[in-house]
Amino acid sequence: MACRVLGWAVPPPPRLTRRFLFIFTLSLSCTYLCYSLLFCCDSLMQSRGLGEHRCLLIRNVGGKKLLQKSPYCSLEGPSPSAASPGAPALSSAPAPAPRLASTNHSGTPKLGTKRLPQAIIVGVKKGGTRAVLEFIRVHPDVRAVGTEPHFFDRNYDRGLDWYRSLMPRTLESQITMEKTPSYFVTKEAPRRIFNMSRDTKLIVVVRNPVTRAISDYTQTLSKKPDIPTFEGLSFRNRSLGLVDMSWNAIRIGMYVVHLESWLQYFPLAQIHFVSGERLITDPAGEMGRVQDFLGIKRVITDKHFYFNKTKGFPCLKKTESSILPRCLGKSKGRTHVQIDPEVIDQLRDFYRPYNIKFYETVGQDFRWE
Ligand SMILES: Nc1ncnc2c1ncn2[C@@H]1O[C@H](COP(=O)(O)OS(=O)(=O)O)[C@@H](OP(=O)(O)O)[C@H]1O
Numbered sequence: 403m404a405c406r407v408l409g410w411a412v413p414p415p416p417r418l419t420r421r422f423l424f425i426f427t428l429s430l431s432c433t434y435l436c437y438s439l440l441f442c443c444d445s446l447m448q449s450r451g452l453g454e455h456r457c458l459l460i461r462n463v464g465g466k467k468l469l470q471k472s473p474y475c476s477l478e479g480p481s482p483s484a485a486s487p488g489a490p491a492l493s494s495a496p497a498p499a500p501r502l503a504s505t506n507h508s509g510t511p512k513l514g515t516k517r518l519p520q521a522i523i524v525g526v527k528k529g530g531t532r533a534v535l536e537f538i539r540v541h542p543d544v545r546a547v548g549t550e551p552h553f554f555d556r557n558y559d560r561g562l563d564w565y566r567s568l569m570p571r572t573l574e575s576q577i578t579m580e581k582t583p584s585y586f587v588t589k590e591a592p593r594r595i596f597n598m599s600r601d602t603k604l605i606v607v608v609r610n611p612v613t614r615a616i617s618d619y620t621q622t623l624s625k626k627p628d629i630p631t632f633e634g635l636s637f638r639n640r641s642l643g644l645v646d647m648s649w650n651a652i653r654i655g656m657y658v659v660h661l662e663s664w665l666q667y668f669p670l671a672q673i674h675f676v677s678g679e680r681l682i683t684d685p686a687g688e689m690g691r692v693q694d695f696l697g698i699k700r701v702i703t704d705k706h707f708y709f710n711k712t713k714g715f716p717c718l719k720k721t722e723s724s725i726l727p728r729c730l731g732k733s734k735g736r737t738h739v740q741i742d743p744e745v746i747d748q749l750r751d752f753y754r755p756y757n758i759k760f761y762e763t764v765g766q767d768f769r770w771e
Pocket residue numbers: 526527528529530531532533583617618678681682715716717729730733734735736737
């Protein structure tokens with residue numbers, strides 16, 4: 403049989419066959435023994451090195467391919483913070499963290515720590531805040547909450563622990579961010595954010611206040627088709643040119659008025675203004691300045707964007723979670739309702755002094771005239 407296996411044409415003498423069979427069986431047994439020993443050692447090494455293997459994974463998930471061991475790998479944090487709800491802490495130091503690389507139900511490691519945001523996009527509504535958030539979160543050093551937490555306006559009573567629990571886990575090198583555009587016009591927001599951390603970096607996306615108001619109105623109209631006309635809502639007395647400053651859509655655009663409240667708590671250098679117009683015409687340029695302001699490397703460049711002709715806006719070639727191109731949703735970049743050009747002129751006149759004062763205060767001309 404061995405002859406057949408080995409393909410010999412002429413069978414060898416029987417004594418030789420026996421000897422060969424003996425040697426063949428012996429070598430097979432040795433091979434099996436060596437293999438078993440090697441496999442066993444390998445398994446042992448793997449199980450010892452698992453922690454380290456995870457550490458390397460941690461670094462990759464953070465988006466940075468760092469090969470040195472992370473100090474996180476061997477750390478286990480104490481129990482969660484016992485701060486009472488509704489009593490915001492005075493600093494943004496990370497909460498006494500749960501395990502840094504604990505596992506979830508599926509056994510996947512949960513990486514990093516939930517931290518309070520170090521940078522917040524505080525406004526303005528319809529300025530282009532979603533675009534800035536979606537663009538900046540492509541950066542490996544930034545992690546952000548997708549939804550608007552509305553902590554400093556609607557949910558403040560829930561306390562900082564609740565707020566922190568909404569945040570994504572981050573590595574120490576990463577910046578946590580959120581965006582809630584209504585903060586900019588919330589009187590208490592500057593003080594509350596200051597109380598959380600006086601070092602919080604603030605980003606305000608501003609846009610021509612007339613266009614912003616129309617955008618705002620277009621959005622409301624899409625939800626409540628029965629509201630009065632834009633022209634009707636804009637004025638207390640149209641023939642006298644009395645603009646209704648109590649209407650939110652108008653009030654939000656009086657940027658300098660709201661900015662005063664922020665400047666009582668934060669120096670101007672801690673507030674970065676993004677031009678909503680340039681964000682559309684030159685997203686890479688605007689995002690370059692945002693990255694500089696955040697003190698992170700200029701990773702997001704023009705290579706990340708393409709102009710989508712159908713959408714009529716710049717879109718991302720890939721996102722934080724996908725390698726596929728993505729534009730913002732349907733509610734971003736909507737066709738605005740047609741407004742009487744005379745009303746637009748009246749509103750432009752109304753906003754002019756506010757705009758000029760705003761340019762002077764921030765030291766930038768946004769060219770809205
Ligand atoms: N890249 C890109 N794609 C789509 N839309 C873009 C983009 N960049 C800026 N914008 C402008 O963002 C406007 C919506 O602003 P916000 O995201 O701040 O709106 S919201 O306050 O969160 O509802 C939205 O306003 P409308 O055009 O009125 O819909 C857009 O003009």
